[in-house]
Amino acid sequence: MRIIMMGTGPFGTPAFRQLYDTRHEIVAVVTGPVRTRHGKPVAHLSPIRGIAAEHHTPIFDPDDVNTPGAVEHLAGYGADLLVVCDYGQILKPATLGAARLGGINIHGSLLPKYRGAAPVNWAVYHGEEQTGVTIIHMTPKVDAGPCIARAATAIGPEETAPELEGRLAEMGAALVCEAVDMVEEGTAQPLPQDPSLASKAPRLKKSDGAVDWSRPALAIKNQVRAFEPWPKTFTFWHRTDGPPVRLILGPLDVVDADAPPGTEPGTVLEVSKERLVIASGRGAVVPRSIQPAGKRMLPVEEFLRGYRLKPGDRLGSE
Numbered sequence: 001m002r003i004i005m006m007g008t009g010p011f012g013t014p015a016f017r018q019l020y021d022t023r024h025e026i027v028a029v030v031t032g033p034v035r036t037r038h039g040k041p042v043a044h045l046s047p048i049r050g051i052a053a054e055h056h057t058p059i060f061d062p063d064d065v066n067t068p069g070a071v072e073h074l075a076g077y078g079a080d081l082l083v084v085c086d087y088g089q090i091l092k093p094a095t096l097g098a099a100r101l102g103g104i105n106i107h108g109s110l111l112p113k114y115r116g117a118a119p120v121n122w123a124v125y126h127g128e129e130q131t132g133v134t135i136i137h138m139t140p141k142v143d144a145g146p147c148i149a150r151a152a153t154a155i156g157p158e159e160t161a162p163e164l165e166g167r168l169a170e171m172g173a174a175l176v177c178e179a180v181d182m183v184e185e186g187t188a189q190p191l192p193q194d195p196s197l198a199s200k201a202p203r204l205k206k207s208d209g210a211v212d213w214s215r216p217a218l219a220i221k222n223q224v225r226a227f228e229p230w231p232k233t234f235t236f237w238h239r240t241d242g243p244p245v246r247l248i249l250g251p252l253d254v255v256d257a258d259a260p261p262g263t264e265p266g267t268v269l270e271v272s273k274e275r276l277v278i279a280s281g282r283g284a285v286v287p288r289s290i291q292p293a294g295k296r297m298l299p300v301e302e303f304l305r306g307y308r309l310k311p312g313d314r315l316g317s318e
Contacts, residue, residue: 001080001184007048008032012085014173015106016051022177026057027077032088033061066092074098093140103138104179106172112193115143116201120165125226130154133172135179137190146190148179160228204231211235213266217254217283224249235315244318250289250297257284268313274301
């Protein structure tokens with residue numbers, strides 16, 4: 001088949017590399033435009049561009065892929081199928097119709113759970129023990145198309161979102177190649193999603209990283225795992241002798257807390273040379289590393305040498 005690959009972020013990179021090793025022909029790569037400031041790119045170029053360059057594949061990078069001109073350009077490739085992953089734009093019906101068989105999408109969750117831009121992060125945040133990859137036939141409604149193939153995997157108790165995303169990307173690479181073959185051979189049997197089981201995975205915001213200390217300790221640990229590398233997980237140390245200090249939490253452990261009655265979540269329960277214990281809504285957290293504003297991430301024992309927290313100090317919103 002003649003395939004147009006569409007992607008911008010790194011999640012689709014393994015799949016797009018692997019598709020070049022199949023019998024199918026990659027006729028074009030569609031990716032996000034290069035954003036510049038003062039004549040220079042404002043971010044690293046999409047890895048998808050590098051893959052296309054390696055194989056001398058034409059690159060198409062419209063600001064809006066759904067304009068009539070962009071759709072006409074896509075149709076000019078005479079493609080049979082669009083393979084989409086981490087592209088960054090929602091495709092309208094006319095755009096999907098630019099390929100004979102429409103489009104399929106690689107999504108990093110077991111749909112219909114976690115529809116949206118950040119499925120891996122929100123699965124970790126909510127403490128899921130299992131997730132996976134789903135290949136869907138694309139429809140105008142985001143991540144709602146029928147499922148062609150699925151593969152599941154367990155989430156490790158210490159696994160961060162970037163670590164999990166890397167594993168899912170590799171799983172998606174093998175799965176999408178199988179799905180493309182099934183579409184070509186007419187053996188795909190798409191199964192409709194049950195909308196009653198759908199949940200959302202919206203794009204992350206900086207404010208998502210703020211700790212709500214009334215949540216259970218395990219939930220706060222999951223938040224730290226989920227929001228790497230951005231927006232990270234942060235709180236503010238409310239000092240008695242100065243303005244609040246913003247602290248980014250690194251990996252942490254969960255312990256049972258023997259807090260005095262009436263102790264507010266976010267209260268420092270214990271401080272020693274090598275240990276800091278903070279009360280939460282249920283249990284307590286013991287950070288392994290902390291990053292003060294403007295500094296590097298410090299092992300907790302090094303942090304405590306420079307920042308004199310004491311029992312009874314409060315952590316919370318700014």
